[in-house]
Amino acid sequence: MIKKCDHPGCTKAGTCRAPKSRDLREYWWFCREHAAEYNKNWNYYAGMTPEEVEEDWERQTFGAPLRDKNQVESDQRDYIKFLNDFISGRDTFDKAPPRPRASSRVTTALAVFGLPITASWREISAKYRALAKRHHPDTTTGDKDAAAKQFTKITDAYNVLKKHFGKK
């Protein structure tokens, strides 16, 4: 069933659709002639502020108002900067000279003290003082010969580490 033209008094068939409002949800149905007249007078942007008109135009042109678009681009720039910093930071890290490898003499010396390869000079000297006190032939309560042997071992290890750490 064909509706009649919505133009008051017109009896022609309303075959042309014309939007009632900007949301384009409701339509008039006009005959070709009245549709053309209506379209000519219809202002899509009527009732909008200039800002709204601009924003609508941007949304239709770019898919989003420009200020959102700028925000999106700014976020993307920040993210790219973060990635670049991360990558160049990692690059610096990768290029950092490797921790000097301890010689087997040093690792053996550390083993005498029961310390890990990462031990600091402070830890080493503290450990040395404790062990030297315990194994000193003059202060030991046990076998003096065994203590003397152990004391020499500790002192040798200490001297190796002293050299390794550049201490005098």
Ligand SMILES: [Zn+2]
């Ligand atoms: Zn008509």
